[in-house]
Amino acid sequence: MCRFLIFKGRDPILLAHLLTRPEHSIINQSYDSRLRIDNRRPINGDGFGVGYYTPEADPELGDGPCVFCATTPAWNNLNLARLAEKTKSSMVFAHVRASTAGVLSETNCHPFTFHSLMFMHNGQIANFHRMKRKLASHMKDEYFLYVQGGTDSEWAFALFLDSLDKLGVDPSKPAGVNGFGHEMIRNAILLTIQYIKDWSKQCSEGDTDNEEPSLLNFAVTDGHSVIVTRYITSRTEEAASLHFSTGSKFIEYEPGQYKMERRDRRQDVILVASEPLTFERSDWVTVPTNSILTINNQTVLLHPIMDEFYQTDPSVPRSSNFAASRGLVSPIVEPQASTNVNLPPLEREGRRRLSITV
Amino acid sequence: MCRFLIFKGRDPILLAHLLTRPEHSIINQSYDSRLRIDNRRPINGDGFGVGYYTPEADPELGDGPCVFCATTPAWNNLNLARLAEKTKSSMVFAHVRASTAGVLSETNCHPFTFHSLMFMHNGQIANFHRMKRKLASHMKDEYFLYVQGGTDSEWAFALFLDSLDKLGVDPSKPAGVNGFGHEMIRNAILLTIQYIKDWSKQCSEGDTDNEEPSLLNFAVTDGHSVIVTRYITSRTEEAASLHFSTGSKFIEYEPGQYKMERRDRRQDVILVASEPLTFERSDWVTVPTNSILTINNQTVLLHPIMDEFYQTDPSVPRSSNFAASRGLVSPIVEPQASTNVNLPPLEREGRRRLSITV
Amino acid sequence: MCRFLIFKGRDPILLAHLLTRPEHSIINQSYDSRLRIDNRRPINGDGFGVGYYTPEADPELGDGPCVFCATTPAWNNLNLARLAEKTKSSMVFAHVRASTAGVLSETNCHPFTFHSLMFMHNGQIANFHRMKRKLASHMKDEYFLYVQGGTDSEWAFALFLDSLDKLGVDPSKPAGVNGFGHEMIRNAILLTIQYIKDWSKQCSEGDTDNEEPSLLNFAVTDGHSVIVTRYITSRTEEAASLHFSTGSKFIEYEPGQYKMERRDRRQDVILVASEPLTFERSDWVTVPTNSILTINNQTVLLHPIMDEFYQTDPSVPRSSNFAASRGLVSPIVEPQASTNVNLPPLEREGRRRLSITV
């Protein structure tokens, strides 16, 4: 039920171009169902978070991201609307949340941060309550004590930090001017998934009605590299949807309508999102289920995650039933399939958009 | 885009039976679109208010209602969930709000109260900003100063109070043990509508693109009588939808599913709502456009509002286009037209319902 | 820095008489320093909670308390102001919080509840982060999973529930019409303290700068009996302050000024509070450090907690330095020592009190 968005640009972008102005931003999507399949309700009104790295290298600003989060619906948040118009960044994570677990609280808002690291999750760990104690006893004190809220996602981030630590890296101190390096982050996220799989198996042994898979779309960055997984602990089901788009510029071609401009095959702008943010089908590439996406120096890499849930035969289809039942599937629909395509969602129902001045 | 609900019972009802437990409560409707027409989005996540009179006549409790309101989505409000399980009342107003005007603020939450009076509005005053100054100069100081927020609805309530005053009644002092009497309240609400119509006409004179009608579904009570209008300043359009239901008891026949029990034609329970709260078509009577509903001593009366917008020929149909464009039409749909009818909306999408203990 | 208040009456009291109307309610205290020692700042603006049992035995209302809590300052909470004027109860817990640990979140607001049980804490567990993992591994799953927030107090409540369980009682099912019985609750709270002491000792072994004691003023009720401790893990320091008062009625003798009326030695009203709520010194009895107070059938009992921190020689004084450094000492001051005694705190500084109607 959650949605997320990642922006990585050669140049900084005004946050409003990602969050508040596009008709299909994850915020406006959060009350517009058109890009979701029909029988899903579009509510993601339970909280919002955006994290961004400051564009210039200013030692006074530190190397960690700035996070703004709220427990009120994003579409009505005046502070967000104003900050988005006045803030630029070349590395942005944004997350709209529907509370599947954990009460409404700022401590439960994504993205989560730890020094230079930032993390978010789209999906859910199946039967998390059964493995929570294992998690608690597995981790080093500092990551166990890091957890402030009540979500599986925050625990997953703590586990990721502990995994980095177990791989010999201190997550509070990036190794160099380019951060931890994409290999290290990828390894730690794969280790995180491995632990969750193992404990999940141990906890469900013999429990026949415990066949629900975990949906583990994780995104993590150190401000330099970005790693995003599209993963499910199942051989037959699809993971929560994940797409990316690259181009030379993300432009507003008419009010509220954005598209990816692609000149010279440049990847100056990379967007990764739980669902397409534009109507151009060709703008978006679907990340295959159970693979891992890497952004390194404005280049996108895709690797399969080849474990027991990997399907070697590409002709064997996966069902989207489970992910759909969790509101986590977003097929690319044709714009003409919908009426009023050119009317932004608020206007279409006679609501006034937040006006920032006057 | 707003929804409201009125309960008047011979006996007090647990608020949870109205607000949080029914699958089709106005709160759960606020993220379930099934009872709305298809192309409307179901979001009413911008605030919530419930007002209720305490059941016993205890002088220490006073004669005014208690109001609880919130600017966070109702479906996620722990305080509301807990209060609803522990509070009973025989006279309840509830309102779910989508901000068409006025920022998100507790001062903009319905119902509004003034001593023993309580008021809410579903709809909007067309071109309100043009008549705001007229309103300000028309009213007595005490009602002008009553307004704290920025909504047309709160101004309409202040105008209603001023209208009561102009009819010779002090709205801060109910006349007797039975309140102001339903005639007086009805007259004041009709006078309120009259002023709005007049000023609307004056403000739009010559303005050809100012043909948008006002949607004036008002509900007001003094704790004894209830007056509800279904009204639009148009001869050809339908007003925002309004329905009522009467019976001997509002019962939960299976978890989350309620119906009106009707034995012996008793009207021990009266519900008035912007949309039907149960799937039984026969449970609900549609209030005709441009009429006024009165509840007096557990009896429902309907009167037409016979002015220039009244349509004497009942065979002349009104269009529901305008009200629908504002998200204010709620046809009674067949339950079988929808899948998963028996699954409450949160469970259907894998969300956990707020659990109050543990 | 927190404050709490307990009311147990033969008859229900309007919550406003406890919370919002008295000049010295814990809310108004929360920005009036007069009853605190001078160099303490009076801020308890970080959240508020009130829990109350509904007065009548109505099966539909259940046997658990209703809790209303907020993360905004209590003195500005319109919902609280309105509910307090419309709600009566004969068993009330109220808590004003300053965040010594745990971020501002409704999940961190006292009182905490579990079925019929309600709990709050004034003080703090020293070096809680060192024993958190022990707590996590000690408890049964259901109490481990009960914890939603990040405070030592919520963990202490979970430990109390687990202690009840270890004593052979299911905390989700009260034994009879009179609840668990005061002996059982007292034993469970003493066991809770014993665990915290033991783990604290284990965690601090050899750590010379870890001499800070824990302040464990706990209050717990099942709706029938009330148990309150005044306890510190030290032989030389005083615990956080605790007082009680009994009488026939808690009356407002002039606006905003309350006193305990005492006729015929009746104990129709029992108040327990972290600080005196009236200026009458003789109204209040100080609970000795390291003792446990029981309310059973409108009778107050005091027992010493005789462990290694008990001081058998009453002539040996304890220092109030540590508790004072935590803002947890509240000597009974003379009203004449202060100017403007008769002016309520808001009025004294020209602030308007929340007006509920108009």
Add this chain to the structure above:
Amino acid sequence: MCRFLIFKGRDPILLAHLLTRPEHSIINQSYDSRLRIDNRRPINGDGFGVGYYTPEADPELGDGPCVFCATTPAWNNLNLARLAEKTKSSMVFAHVRASTAGVLSETNCHPFTFHSLMFMHNGQIANFHRMKRKLASHMKDEYFLYVQGGTDSEWAFALFLDSLDKLGVDPSKPAGVNGFGHEMIRNAILLTIQYIKDWSKQCSEGDTDNEEPSLLNFAVTDGHSVIVTRYITSRTEEAASLHFSTGSKFIEYEPGQYKMERRDRRQDVILVASEPLTFERSDWVTVPTNSILTINNQTVLLHPIMDEFYQTDPSVPRSSNFAASRGLVSPIVEPQASTNVNLPPLEREGRRRLSITV
């Protein structure tokens, strides 16, 4: 009861140096009474706002300020703590509010903005409710409709905008690259004060108990010039306190302790504040009652406001009783007069400062 702060620098400053890190920032002052006179309570927990202009001239960022405001206490606001560590500006307005009028709502938070203009108020308009209708009928529609909330301060800003308009300037369009010019803004603010004085007089005529003066400390900027008044409608009372400080740098000489560095008489940094932010008495100049301060190109100018309330004889003292009764006097106290000077207010009472990462 409110406090405000203005920063104007040749270079941008990290907001944390103004807002969250200094022991004597207006936020930390808001729960530390030392710099106030003794019998005042230090609460300003009712809301907070900060407005800043983005440092670079980037057309995409527009010429208006960014405003972040909150209705929860500033000292507990995680978003503020994080933004302050990641945001720099050379023109900052900050305001801490205690609600003397107007409910707690984001619409009532200062600073208020209108296109490139930003405004805040420390004080209150006496008997504002009596002149509200005059204000409403005096202003042009667009400024009348600008008002969203319920405070005298927001109305005062609308009146200022209308006054600019009456002086022939469109407040939505700055005249040139240097804004409106300090003369124009000063004239408009003086006209605003004139109107308030006149209406106040008209409204109080013959009302003998209506002798309470208005406290009109206004601050306004267009991003270039800053105008601040210290004004009271009285010949015998002092206005709310106002101070300024200039220097070459505002530096942290030890953790939490700041001072103004002054080399070469440069005015690279200008601070204006309702109370001194450092303990160095010589850092701060008191603005005389009934005068107007101008910042133009890093230069501070002071002019008297010579009207019927001007006291030509400087030897005639004003009383500070009225302003003190409103909590609006802040004498410069000696640091040695207080214990624990070097301990920041949160630490002194054992509270944890908000930790942003980990």
